[in-house]
Amino acid sequence: MALELKQVGKRVAGETHVYPTDLVLERGSFNTLLGTTLAGKTTLMQLMAGLEKPTTGEIWFDDVNVTGRPVQKRNVSMVYQQFINYPNMTVFDNIASPLRVARHSEDEIKKRVGAMAELMKISAMLDRRPSELSGGQQQRTAMARAMVKDSDLILLDEPLANLDFKLREELRDELPRIFGQRNCVVVYATTEPSEALLFGGKTAALYEGRVTDFGATGKIYRHPRDLTSAMVFSEPPIxxxxxxxxxxxxxxxxxxxxxxxxxxxxxxxxxxxxxxxxxxxxxxxxxxxxxxxxxxxxxxxxxxxxxxxxxxxxxxxxxxxxxxxxxxxxxxxxxxxxxxxxxxxxxxxxxxxxxxxxx
CATH class of the missing domain: 2.40.50.140 (Nucleic acid-binding proteins)
Incomplete structure (x- = not known):
């Protein structure tokens, strides 16, 4: 077991953003949060990361209650749809930044950055700055920085949404391979059922702050628990x-x-x-x-x-x-x-x- 949500919910100013949710995400798993805009995907990710505190329930990681633990004390990485890189740093230094914060040796940093850059196919760009990169290369850099520190939990909040079609297709094909050998929990948020089907793994269908269904992606697509889950998993609408x-x-x-x-x-x-x-x-x-x-x-x-x-x-x-x-x-x-x-x-x-x- 890795990440477990026990009746985790979030209310803000009397409005429910996430209803009490039970969810177990195993190590080595690729999990998709599927739902429309404002379904609660980002809020649920922020709760998992410790960026937000739940109004109800508890969050456990490897059998330890981490509900009150701040994000700085969790081994978590998060990638957003915006290209968030340090503009004054090279690609190498962008990727290396979390390792330097963790005080790794320069030899270890060079080794791990090199391996991650090769995995993300940006080895030839390590001396460039973000402004010299294409959108896809910038997002690969952001993802490499999130992955290089071997986080226990990697959260990807619609990371391909701002890329053009060709780059989205390329990275969609590569993501399962990139994460296939990592002993972490990967959570990927998307509004697109086709992405969930492409990635496989497990999918949680979200609708208006509720997880309506969770399980093997193919099973949920073929046998949704209810009409709401079927609606979430259909584009164009069922x-x-x-x-x-x-x-x-x-x-x-x-x-x-x-x-x-x-x-x-x-x-x-x-x-x-x-x-x-x-x-x-x-x-x-x-x-x-x-x-x-x-x-x-x-x-x-x-x-x-x-x-x-x-x-x-x-x-x-x-x-x-x-x-x-x-x-x-x-x-x-x-x-x-x-x-x-x-x-x-x-x-x-x-x-x-x-x-x-x-x-």
Whole structure:
């Protein structure tokens, strides 16, 4: 065990920023905090680091209660989305700064900075100053400085958000490798479900200050605990509709119906289906036709996103290829209902795509 939050919560001026939270993050693990802006990710990280004191609960690290211990007395590093480097120092001195504060020998500093610079692919830039670096190189420098002191806890608060697309993709691919051999707890905050899926590890879904789900990233994506967690883990937003199961059929309305998953009791449900499981074309004879009115069609070089109204609900389709539609046009789109989630009237998942039913 490494980092454990026991009913940790935070209130500021009577407003709850983080509701009482229980969470255990193991050493050697890569953990993603996934949620929209203002979901509570940064506050939760600041509580973990000791930058903020919890209003309720306790924080333990390696079976020691560190709740009242200031950040200066914890072996913690944090990287923000802004490029925070010392402008008057070289890249070498930026990375070396925490080691000098800890009074390591110059030989040890040279060895560790060199190894970290090689890992982050900035060895050729050690004599430069931050102003001479690209955005990606500056962020690599900030991350190298955070990692060089072998922290027990490394917190990455949307560190790639301000980088261009190419640099984000490059660092996304490298991060799991960079942290793969380190015996620390890594926590990475993001608003993007695709990042969580790319990193793997474990994910905590956050919504309005609550951790709604936590576990292996793939499991949460495929079997979210509830509708809120499914919403957090879907971009574009997951499509939902009220349906009823009766006599082995799912009824959305009198014209839209399909075979119910095995084992699903009769009753009322909310379905959820991700946009990439709805397409203007299909070869699946089991796909269900959804007729609606197009609000807007967004076309890119390889994808089409279609926003449309259907049966009183707003839906989104995200599909490969270019599929042009005009606003106001009537359109038929096809839903792969084998990928539906079924939530009960309390929002709890009772059946997931592929016909798996929760018990």
């Amino acid at each position: 499509n939902t509709a009220n349906v009823r199961k009766t006599e082995g059929r799912i009824l959305m309305n009198e014209n839209v119906t399909w075979t119910a998953p095995a084992g699903l009791p009769d009753g009322a449900y909310t379905i959820g289906i991700r946009p990439h499981h709805i397409s203007p074309i299909t070869r699946d004879p089991e796909a269900v036709a959804i007729e609606g009115t197009v609000k807007v069609a967004e076309l890119s070089g390889s994808e089409s996103m279609i926003h449309f109204d259907a049966y009183g609900d707003s839906w989104v389709s995200l599909s490969h290829g270019v599929h042009p539609f005009d606003a106001g046009e009537r359109a038929v789109l096809y839903a792969d209902v084998s990928r539906c989630f079924y939530f009960d009237t309390n929002g709890k998942l009772v059946a997931a795509g592929g016909g798996h039913t929760e018990h």
